Amino acid sequence: MSSDLPGAAGALSEKHPTVWEAYAALGEATAHAGDLTERERRLVKLALAIGAGSEGAVHSHTRRGLEQGISEADLHQVALLAIGTLGLPRAVAAGTWIADVTDA
Template identity: 70%
Template sequence: MTQDLPGGAGDIARDYPDVWTAYTNLGEATAKAGSLSARERRLVKLALAIGTGSEGAVHSHARRAEADGVSAADMEQVALLAIGPLGFPRAVAARSWITDVTEG
């Protein structure tokens, strides 16, 4: 699995497998901590990535959402929803990062 990770995440997973295992376990535990569906969790994570302004994280969560069957239109709506709390420029950037994946 760690061979498939891009960039810095793959480097950490390969160089520090115990850290990567702990990180993975934390992600699994937080996913099980409530009643959100897998689709809802995926969209929330995409929204959080947009909120941080991290292009790499938005790409990653958009790829995962796409693999999980989330439509490009639904992901783009998440970007549009960012207009109010985060501002128009952040939403435009997020939409472009999502389309990098969905149209790429």
């Protein structure tokens, strides 16, 4: 299986294509299990990545959000929304991870 995925995800998809295909199918199934728009799903996934403290996932969802036409301001607002729930340090870290992509 040829992969255009970065880093460890790409390596996993190359080494274990059936596992990656099952994971991708699960993602498709959950994406269509409700009425959220593609934009809403991307912002929720960004928020979940911030909450999980996953720098790589924040980078990924920021990149994908930009590709989908979500504005930089909207992506950065998700980090600001994290202040009340996750605290200022986590929100500031998330903002820098988003900036890694938006300022590149």
